[in-house]
Amino acid sequence: xxxxxxSLAAARDARGLSLADAERLTNIRGKYLSALEANDxxxxxxxxxxxxxxxxxxxxxxxxxxTFVAEFEGVVPEPxxxxxxxxxxxxxxxxxxxxxxxxxxxxxxxxxxxWVGTSHPxxxxxxxxxxxxxxxxxxxxxxxxxxxxxxxTAPVPATLVIRATRGRCWVLVRKxxxxxxxxxxxxLEQGQVVRFATADLWIRFGAPSAVDVxxxxxxxxxxxxxxxxxxxx
Numbered sequence: 567x568x569x570x571x572x573s574l575a576a577a578r579d580a581r582g583l584s585l586a587d588a589e590r591l592t593n594i595r596g597k598y599l600s601a602l603e604a605n606d607x608x609x610x611x612x613x614x615x616x617x618x619x620x621x622x623x624x625x626x627x628x629x630x631x632x633t634f635v636a637e638f639e640g641v642v643p644e645p646x647x648x649x650x651x652x653x654x655x656x657x658x659x660x661x662x663x664x665x666x667x668x669x670x671x672x673x674x675x676x677x678x679x680x681w682v683g684t685s686h687p688x689x690x691x692x693x694x695x696x697x698x699x700x701x702x703x704x705x706x707x708x709x710x711x712x713x714x715x716x717x718x719t720a721p722v723p724a725t726l727v728i729r730a731t732r733g734r735c736w737v738l739v740r741k742x743x744x745x746x747x748x749x750x751x752x753x754l755e756q757g758q759v760v761r762f763a764t765a766d767l768w769i770r771f772g773a774p775s776a777v778d779v780x781x782x783x784x785x786x787x788x789x790x791x792x793x794x795x796x797x798x799x
Contacts, residue, residue: 567637569605570634570637570638570641571602571605574599574603574623574624577629578603578627581628585599585600588623588626588627591626592622592626593736593776594622594623594736594773595792598619599623602619602620607642613642613644614738614744614770615770615794616638617639618736618751619736619772620634621634621736621753622736625753722763723764723765724783725761725762725781725782726767726780726799727759727780727781728754728759728761728762728769728778729758729759729777729778730754730755730756730757730759730776731777731778732756732777733756733773733775733776734754734756734776735771735773735776735777736752736754736772737753737760737770737777738750738770739751739767739769740767740768740769741766742766742767744770744796746768749762750762753772766798767799768796769799770794770796770797771789771795771796772794773792773794774790774791774793774794775790775791775792777789779797779799
């Protein structure tokens with residue numbers, strides 16, 4: 567284990583950089599860099615920001631960024647998710663043995679009565695029988711029209727393009743929301759471009775003023791300012 571903040575400050579001093587110089591180098595506000603050097607993670611805008619800023623700062627100082635991030639993970643572990651309470655299982659009502667026996671007795675009685683009625687038909691006078699007319703009803707099958715099969719094609723989302731045109735910018739991309747699946751995380755150097763063909767992306771920019779963002783060739787709104795911003799596109 568080592569002191570993250572002290573190591574960052576020592577590396578910056580060794581390179582002869584002030585906090586203002588480091589801010590221009592990383593496009594991260596000086597107060598956040600100062601918080602990293604003081605190990606004051608509560609002063610940062612969230613654990614995700616702290617982890618990303620640390621990676622960018624360490625890399626800019628020529629340090630092993632992965633080593634610093636791993637040490638940070640040990641000092642500030644990921645919070646555990648709360649258990650989801652499941653609704654109680656509804657049980658089907660059960661029938662008592664007494665009720666079941668009563669049902670069986672009723673069923674047997676119905677069968678016996680029906681059998682007696684068919685075994686001993688009542689006699690019908692011949693005259694009445696001669697006047698009885700049997701009618702046969704012919705039921706025609708209903709005409710059905712076969713359903714027409716419809717084929718639907720899901721629309722292809724327009725490509726999202728992030729281009730670092732005015733400097734470097736740290737970018738974090740997740741699916742749908744801040745807690746969604748991680749799609750991409752990294753720092754774009756000036757001139758670099760990343761593209762995503764997935765719809766409904768939640769994106770966090772460390773230095774939004776340094777990038778141009780378009781979806782299907784149209785600018786994405788909200789990517790402005792010098793501080794971190796979150797956008798859904």
